[in-house]
Amino acid sequence: MKGLRSLTIVPFLMLLASITLGVSHYNDAKEAMRQDLTHALRQYVMHSSQSQLLAGSPTWLRQGGVFTPDDAESHFKPHLTISSLKDTSHVSMCVLHQNGEESFSEQASLCSDTLLWSISPTTSNSDVIAFKAYANPTVCSVLGHSDQRLPLTGIIFCSLVLSVMAWRIKMRTGDAMTPATETVAPQVEMHLTPMQEQLMEMFYSAPNHILSKEAICAALWPKKDNPDTTLYTFICRLKSTLKAQSNMDIINKRGKEYQLRKNSETI
Numbered sequence: 001m002k003g004l005r006s007l008t009i010v011p012f013l014m015l016l017a018s019i020t021l022g023v024s025h026y027n028d029a030k031e032a033m034r035q036d037l038t039h040a041l042r043q044y045v046m047h048s049s050q051s052q053l054l055a056g057s058p059t060w061l062r063q064g065g066v067f068t069p070d071d072a073e074s075h076f077k078p079h080l081t082i083s084s085l086k087d088t089s090h091v092s093m094c095v096l097h098q099n100g101e102e103s104f105s106e107q108a109s110l111c112s113d114t115l116l117w118s119i120s121p122t123t124s125n126s127d128v129i130a131f132k133a134y135a136n137p138t139v140c141s142v143l144g145h146s147d148q149r150l151p152l153t154g155i156i157f158c159s160l161v162l163s164v165m166a167w168r169i170k171m172r173t174g175d176a177m178t179p180a181t182e183t184v185a186p187q188v189e190m191h192l193t194p195m196q197e198q199l200m201e202m203f204y205s206a207p208n209h210i211l212s213k214e215a216i217c218a219a220l221w222p223k224k225d226n227p228d229t230t231l232y233t234f235i236c237r238l239k240s241t242l243k244a245q246s247n248m249d250i251i252n253k254r255g256k257e258y259q260l261r262k263n264s265e266t267i
Helices: 002-007 007-048 048-055 057-062 140-147 149-175 195-207 214-221 226-244
Strands: 092-093 117-119 128-135 210-212 250-255 257-262
Touching: 007 117, 007 128, 007 140, 007 149, 195 210, 195 214, 195 226, 195 257, 210 214, 214 226, 214 257, 226 250
Parallel strands: none
Antiparallel strands: 092 128, 117 128, 210 257, 250 257
């Protein structure tokens, strides 16, 4: 029993390893999504059609702080290679402060690297616009993008192994033999016939206090050809005696065995 319980540490450690691997793959998928946002944002900023928008943007960007371009739907999202990002992503832009700080304050589960664009790189007082892409994919979307086949297989396998081992431990614990003097000892002294005392001693020493009909007949009536009727009558009388003098009972199990029980609960 102790050895079986100690073996549970192996599938338990494998289960922890599978969960850790699954979390690692999940984080890798989120990082791949973040890189896809950065790549799409770079393509969006470098697109030639954005030059006019960038040229006139500093005036209203200084007034509003952070701005979301209206054309991101048509110019940014097509560059995304992960389709699950397209429904929850957008682009924000702001003028970079003189101290180099950004005005971005949005909270999202994913955000790209910050890309900077200088309106007039040839002048010393040129405005610099900062771009950032955001997305809020669902957990299911991230899981769908990550490879969870190996971790999931490991989790299912280890869970099944642990369940089987727990069942085996429970069965062995239930089958463990408790000393008869502690479980079926009568509460008061009983008055039994010699054959009844012999059968009770057999019940006390039997595993789980179960005896087959053949074992009883061989011990009590070894020379009798067909002792079934005699056994039935003998058991009925002993049951009556036990009921009157103790807290024990004898039950018939599947018509082939008899079990000594206490307080109507299997010993």
